[in-house]
Amino acid sequence: MRLDVRILDERLRGQMPHYATAGSAGLDLRACLDAPLTLAPGDAQLIPTGMAIHLGHPGYAAMILPRSGLGTKHGIVLGNLVGLIDSDYQGPLMVSCWNRGKAAFTIEPMERVAQMVVVPVVQVEMNVVEGFEASERGAGGFGSTGSR
Numbered sequence: 001m002r003l004d005v006r007i008l009d010e011r012l013r014g015q016m017p018h019y020a021t022a023g024s025a026g027l028d029l030r031a032c033l034d035a036p037l038t039l040a041p042g043d044a045q046l047i048p049t050g051m052a053i054h055l056g057h058p059g060y061a062a063m064i065l066p067r068s069g070l071g072t073k074h075g076i077v078l079g080n081l082v083g084l085i086d087s088d089y090q091g092p093l094m095v096s097c098w099n100r101g102k103a104a105f106t107i108e109p110m111e112r113v114a115q116m117v118v119v120p121v122v123q124v125e126m127n128v129v130e131g132f133e134a135s136e137r138g139a140g141g142f143g144s145t146g147s148r
């Protein structure tokens with residue numbers, strides 16, 4: 001599908017988020033920083049991606065997720081764990097970068113810091129009931145099926 005995007009940082013032109021391979025799910029988002037940003041262990045900073053998107057239909061959302069390399073090798077994940085972008089949001093797309101590691105990490109301007117996945121959404125209407133039709137699981141959870 002086509003996604004309306006506004007470029008807010010001219011440096012993005014020519015390096016717009018794109019699918020790195022034919023089968024990629026995520027579009028890498030760049031840190032539109034003016035200077036390198038060092039995150040001390042435990043620090044989080046909201047970083048602009050240099051663009052705004054408008055999904056424009058309640059049947060879609062976008063999720064911002066960590067990149068696995070940065071997350072596992074350097075502890076750079078997201079301050080909100082997952083970013084959820086509403087279909088009617090038109091403001092600057094931001095990434096909260098959190099250094100959950102033990103060493104400082106420097107994010108360079110225009111480095112790819114996270115990835116965005118567009119997903120389908122079902123909006124529901126709450127239907128209040130007194131009880132549920134029986135299911136195989138019922139209220140079992142939190143390991144109820146065993147751990148091995």
Ligand SMILES: O=c1ccn([C@H]2C[C@H](O)[C@@H](COP(=O)(O)OP(=O)(O)OP(=O)(O)O)O2)c(=O)[nH]1
Pocket residue numbers: 064080082083084085086087089092093094095096
């Ligand atoms: O990582 C993120 C998370 C959110 N947003 C933007 C898009 C999203 O549609 C909006 C609101 O996000 P959310 O609903 O998660 O935050 P909130 O704290 O509930 O704010 P609001 O009261 O504005 O909904 O902020 C981002 O740019 N990056």
Ligand SMILES: [Mg+2]
Pocket residue numbers: none
């Ligand atoms: Mg909200």
